[in-house]
Amino acid sequence: MTSDRGRLTLGAVAYDPKVVTIWDGFRRWFAAQDLDVDYVLFSNYERQVEELLAGSIDVAWNSPLAWVRTRRLAEAAGGQARTLAMRDSDRDLTSVVVVREGADAAVAGLSGKVVGTGAVDSPQGTLLPLAHLAQLGLDSGVTVRRFEVGVGLHGDHVGGERDAARALVAGEVDAACMIDGNHLLFAREGILAAGSTRIVAQTPPYDHCNMTVVDGPDGGDPARDALLDRFAELLLAMDYGDPAVRPLLDLEGLKQWLPGRLNGYRQLEEAVDAAGFYDQAGRVTAQGYQP
């Protein structure tokens, strides 16, 4: 593990070119605070999680789905996963199911209809809203049409949700699933004109990304943990008033780092089980999922 040399290696997924800008900038900022942080980019979250478990990286900037898999893999191996920090914008998100204005406003009206979702591995665009619809009694009564953009990115790429929204407007699907903020975004982009859609379901709040660390069966490595503690301390100390980090925080979509918390992932754990996406040991069991 690279922390043996006093350096922390972070894994992040390259869902957008701006990821390089963000982590290059953060790397320089950490260096200015005397903490040697480097980063490795992965093309998909599954590989990132596997490398975290293998010890190739010290900490992973994980999607919520990657967190679920990491937790399962770590516990199956006798260790445990924990989280150091998350963005203020990672807390208490919801997803919504949207129909065209004028359609049946009751969720039951979706029975027998086509629901457009994001990519197969999108928590917010697919797994969570579909699980929610199932809980509302539409378990097998809808046909799902997935818009597979950026498979392996766990929904970080907004394209799948956007395509589902476009399909809704075009009448190709009867409903579309998306994160609450994207319903607002797509209105501003002109894809979903104000008043042209109606929200028929909203999930309970859930949490999104977090900085994930894995401890082995024998606990953590003290040298690495000291670096991780300092890393978390510096993350939480980043100040939006600091012009050196503000552009990076803007790019990463947060105003402030907050301590990680684990009570916002239960809904996704259940959705993963319901969809058969991972098994309890963290193995990928989703049909046809090829990140």
Place this chain on the structure above:
Amino acid sequence: MLSPTEDLVGLGGIGLDQGGHLLIDRALRPLAPGQRLKVSDGGENLGVHLRAWARSRGHGVEGDVVVKGAAGDRRLAGAVRAGGPDPSQIVDHPPRSWGLAARGALVELGGPDLASADLDSRPQVWSDLAPKLYAQATAAQWDPATAVDWQATAGMSSDELPDEVETAVVQVMTFLIENEQAALAVPAHFLGRIHPHFREVVQLLAVQVADEARHIEVFTRRARLRGLPLGVSGAGGRASLQTLLDEPDWSLASFLLSVLGEGTFLSLLSFLERYAPDPVTARIAHLALQDEARHVAFGLGHLTEEVATDAGLRGRLQAAIERRHDTLAATAGLASDVHDALVVLAAGSWDPPAIARGWDRVQALQADMDEGRRHRLVRLGFTSREATELSALHTRNFM
């Protein structure tokens, strides 16, 4: 129900997908972090959108209540005013971190330094004349298509304007065009190096560049007006102009170009206006003369102010003239093509008495140029004797 500690904003039925967030932002502005704002009447999706919007802005949300976050107000922590919009509020040394910000703007910290703006000192760049000259410059812009009656020369008979005289006019125009190319390139080169804080100077130089572009146009148009081929571009003339382009120092370049070169051109254009054998030549010389007088006034103005604060500048100006003279010592000076063309132009014909008259007029022109240069050098604080010596070293190529 409104808690006693909550403010209230009603959105009048406008959703956050219709601009309703502007009303919330406005209501939050005077609140301190942690204060609560109840939002109502924001359409049927208010609950969903308020949560998403507040999260993206770093605010908390509890049902229909926004709890103001601390981060948003931190955006302008440490922000400073970039001086003030009025010229009286210019600062002596604007930092490059102000970049392209409008003078007087509240500048958020961060963002790139304007690395190219190395001319960033008030004494070096600024002249109190700049705002006034810029206003005059914009008011005095003219359109070549309408300000000149091109037909007045195009329609002259060959008796009125013989080809042998027209050839001289075309040669002079050919010479003027290459000089104006240099007069365009030099300020254009420095424009991007002047800190935008000195806005009026940048604006004035931009108009100066546009002036020169127009001069190039009208001199070219005049040269082609009667169908003769353009004249000769002498190697010595181009070598002289090249030294202007090669001067990297703003003050020295301004001195060589505006005070000495364009200053000398004031005499030349005045001469052309007076002795032109046709109305278009006289008219375009008159129009260009007005513009050039402004260019000279600015160059002289800012150097006069700079000389007053920089004791060593006069010595550097002197050295610049001497250095340029040495560089050009091996060149021919004003090409005989140009000199002779000026004689014929001022003569208006090839009759011997007319040629003699033209010769005298060109001699007087050169004396007038020398007098003008000496006068401007004295304005910059040189003694009369120094001015005489330095004027004599000025390029024989006029510009």
